[in-house]
Amino acid sequence: MKVVSLVPSITEALFDLGLTEKEIVGRTKFCIHPEEKIKNVAVIGGTKNINIDKIKALQPDLILANKEENIKEQVEALMDEHKVIVTNVETIEDNYYLLKSLGKTFNKEEKAQLFNLKIYEILNQAKISSNVKVAYLIWKNPYMTIGSDTFIHKILTEIGFENIFKDKTRYPEIQTEDLAEADIIMLSSEPFPFKEKHIEELREFYPEKKIMIVDGEAFSWYGTHIAKCEHYFKELIFEVKSIII
Missing domain, CATH: 3.40.50.1980 (Nitrogenase molybdenum iron protein domain)
Structure with a gap:
């Protein structure tokens, strides 16, 4: 085929x-x-x-x-x-059925199931014990974030973060002042390629907040990709815990 x-x-x-x-x-x-x-x-x-x-x-x-x-x-x-x-694909369940469907289509059901099991294992292990409010930015000029009907939101929620824009949908535009409620501001490496200089720009407004670059692929690439992010999520959780303790 x-x-x-x-x-x-x-x-x-x-x-x-x-x-x-x-x-x-x-x-x-x-x-x-x-x-x-x-x-x-x-x-x-x-x-x-x-x-x-x-x-x-x-x-x-x-x-x-x-x-x-x-x-x-x-x-x-x-x-x-x-x-x-x-x-x-908007949810973890959607992703499960995507892999299940691909497995069936290409006669790779066993491999697809192994990836699904690994993804659930990783997401179950990567948990933040306390409630951490985050703003996850995907774009600049204008700043854009993620609403509750996105795959990124589901991954954030699954590992214990609270999206401060969960009352929004899709990818709304926001202003710098809208980030005030966040404990952590996450700048995604894609689709906009946020860099250290963008952290410094936001730090002028929020000098006390934790502002960090995160791996956009780990949060937005559905399919098998999450199965390869075990180490990344563990490190991220460890870093966040060291901030909030």
């Missing part, structure tokens, strides 16, 4: 489940894992600007897309000639 993946985290999951470059024939420029394997897969544009002609030329048997990451009109154009599965 020849597959084109329009979703970076799904591309990674396919390789993790045991598919090869012979089966995964197309991917976006943002599909960066696993590095040593994706370099042999044809690039068909970005997640928001796919090259439909390139995809058609690859003659895929299946195209994997995502409701949030891809443009509806572009995906619908592909549906005219190809089988397309559109995924939608």
Whole structure:
């Protein structure tokens, strides 16, 4: 079966489940894992600007897309000639069924189940004992955060953080003064590439707050990625506990 993946985290999951470059024939420029394997897969544009002609030329048997990451009109154009599965992952349970479905589709059920079990194990172990209020920023100019109907929010909540914007939905714009309630301000490494200089900018407003860069992939990449984040989450929890004690 020849597959084109329009979703970076799904591309990674396919390789993790045991598919090869012979089966995964197309991917976006943002599909960066696993590095040593994706370099042999044809690039068909970005997640928001796919090259439909390139995809058609690859003659895929299946195209994997995502409701949030891809443009509806572009995906619908592909549906005219190809089988397309559109995924939608907002919760840990959604992620469980995504892997279960991929496992069934590609006859990799056992591997998919092992990843699911590992993900639940990691999330169950990575817990903060006390209530820590966080603001998780994904963008700058304007600042944007995450609401309660996002996968990032579910991961934050699962490991014990309280999102101060849980009354919001999707990715609302906020002002600097809206961060006052947070114990910790988390600056995600993606999609906006927050750096140390951005910590310093916010520190001018909140000199006493803990402001930190966090791994955006660990919080937002669904599929198999969380199964590889055990060490990262343990270190993050340890760092946070050292702040609040």
